[in-house]
Amino acid sequence: MTIQRPRGTRDFLPEDSFKRGVVRKRMQDLLERWGYQEISTPTFEHLELFTIKSGASITEEIYAFKDKGGRDMALRPELTAPVMRMYVNELQTAAKPLRLHYFGNCFRYERPQKGRFREFWQLGAELIGSDRPDAEAEVIALAQKLIESAGVSGDLHLGYLGLIRTMMKMIPASERPAVMKFIDKKERTLLAEKLQEIGADHLGLIELIDLKGRQALDRAMEMAEDLARLSENLPPDEVLAGTSEAVSPDVTGDRSARSDRAAPSDLDLAHFSELVGLLEIYGVEATVDFEIVRGLEYYTGTVFEIYASGLGAQNQICGGGTYMLAGLLGGQETRSTGFGIGFDRIMEIVALDEKPLAPVAVVFVPQVRSEAVRAAKELRDGIAAPVVLDVMGRGLGAQLKQASSIGASFAVIIGPKEVEEGKFTLRDMSTGSQESLTLKEIRERLGE
RNA sequence: GCCGGGGUAGGGUAGUUGGACAUCCUUUGGGACUGUGGAUCCCAUGACCCGGGUUCGAAUCCCGGCUCCGGCCCCA
Structure with a gap:
């Protein structure tokens, strides 16, 4: 018996490596042209970095280990947290905004399947220091252009968490996890029954998540006004009740730091509307989609995902949004917008005609x-x-x-x-x- | 963690009513052919995923494991 490669890892033969290099270079050239500078962070970090961001439960899916000094370490499962850790450690006093990009391998202890490996590569960018529509539009347009530069056509969905967040505050905390789960799983019937059961069907939650496309925005603005009136009638304490515990009931305590991190005015859709307008100028087609929930934990408002066909169940090739993470990691709070692209998934569907130079x-x-x-x-x-x-x-x-x-x-x-x-x-x-x-x-x- | 389908030389395969040195193609190395490639021919290397069990005898049947593929869960 020869020694096999570990489960969920891959060898890249010369042909594979060549293709990956070409696509990586195309994307990185584009990032550089948009003014995003490359950075690198360590392959392993203190486990705590990731549990702070995502909760203790994610340790299950992390390659975590104790080093010889007894420290709890982890092979990085993603790159946003390390990048923000680097920012807090070294770049807080740098001129804003900071435009950074990265490319690196990440590790997750999960069951491998199509488009999912235990070692995988992420390419991403973070724009640190602004959450204005200008910053969001730039980042989202960039993400879409990157995917196009690889010759892949992606379907961009753009969402805004403010409305859902406000609605969630208006339903009993004990019911929020179930409601969130039904939204996430696209269980319309169960969701409707649940909302009726708890007397929350007047909030328009189902209508909201079913809104798609350009006209969705106008309708959402009307809904926001209705919601604003409704929330005025609630006692302040009720309105302020955090959503975070509700989202992950299995995690206790360690998430309290994240309560009420929503944008100052969750219901102010003018910001979102401006973003949609800017994206049009960038020439980026986006489907407004309030169904994207993407971790209400630290995303503050705008979120987006890009999907591609030909990938089976794992069809998401990019995800991102605007978030606040610096404070959680011990720095001065800063708003940032960023995204991560699943490089391996891009490689599965990319068509390349470029060939290495003949020797x-x-x-x-x-x-x-x-x-x-x-x-x-x-x-x-x-x-x-x-x-x-x-x-x-x-x-x-x-x-x-x-x-x-x-x-x-x-x-x-x-x-x-x-x-x-x-x-x-x-x-x-x-x-x-x-x-x-x-x-x-x-x-x-x-x-x- | 769960469900389903697979694992025979580096790649692709034949062989599964249990029976002798496991088939063929390709690849690789050497030679025919040490001053001119692609062809042809010859030689060589190279495999039954692992471990148990049943049996006189297992690639073949049974059990467990590993692993690959697809899906579920999860997806920060």
């Missing part, structure tokens, strides 16, 4: 090995294509055969005759035609 083979007879090595060295300095040299002690014929099988574009043939003349034989591997040229001429011929 040039230096083919020689044993007596002139030194000259061949020198020639290869010079060619490597002068041309872009890979230059390869026989290391198997093969004869000339076998070397050409090898050159052919690796798809070489040209062979530079070197023997005593060539060395004497100071000219090598350049053979076009596709046509078989040959010319006698100096090394300099060969370099020029094969170009940069």
Whole structure:
């Protein structure tokens, strides 16, 4: 038995690695052009970083371990928390806004399936310091452009948590988890029954999450006004009751820090409306969709997700929104907008026609090995294509055969005759035609 | 954690009413062919996922595990 790779991990063969590199480069070039600078954070962090952000229960899905000093560590399961940790540690006094991007492997202890692995790669960006519609529009447009740059067409859904959050405050805390679950699972019938049962069917929750598209915004604004009137009638304590415990009843205590982190005016849809308008100017098509709930925990208002077809059950390729995390991590509170792209899922559906440069083979007879090595060295300095040299002690014929099988574009043939003349034989591997040229001429011929 | 379907050389496969050195193609290395590749031929390397059980005998039947694929749960 040979040693197998760990479950849920993958090996990337040269062809795979090449494709991944091309797509990664395209995306990172675009990020740079939008002014987002690359950063990197450690592969492992203190476990606490992730439990602060997401609750103790996520330890179940984390590669967590104790190091030799007895510290609780974790292989990073995502990159937003590490990036914000870095921000709090090192960048709080940097000029705002900060535009950052990252690419890195993440780890989750989950059952592998299509588009889901235990080691996977995330590419993302964070715009730190603003939650204005301007910032949100930029980030969302950027996310969509990145996906397009990979040749993938994504379906962008844009949501706003303010309305749902307000409605949730108007129903008894004990009922919130069930209601949230039904929304998340798209269980309309059960949701309707539940709302009726608790006398909350007048809030318009179902109508809200069913709103989709451009006209959704206008209707949502009307609903917001109705809600504003309703909430005025509630005692302040009731309105202020946090939503966070309600969302994750299985976690006790450790989430209290996140109560009432909603945007100042949850019902102010003008902000959201402005964002929708800006996105139109960016030329980004978005479907307004109030059904996106995406962790009410630290997202403050705007949230978005991008889906792609051809991926089976795991069809979400990007998720993001505006959040407040710096405070949780011990820094001064700052609003940020960001997203993460599931790089592996992109790779599953990307269609690439780009191919690696065909190599040039230096083919020689044993007596002139030194000259061949020198020639290869010079060619490597002068041309872009890979230059390869026989290391198997093969004869000339076998070397050409090898050159052919690796798809070489040209062979530079070197023997005593060539060395004497100071000219090598350049053979076009596709046509078989040959010319006698100096090394300099060969370099020029094969170009940069 | 749950449900279903799979695991035979590096890749693709044949063989499952239990029976002798496990089939074929491809790949890889060598040779025919040490100054000219793609063809052909020859040789070589290379596998029954792991562990138990049943049996005179297991790739084949049974059990457990591992793992891959699809789905559920979850998805920060």
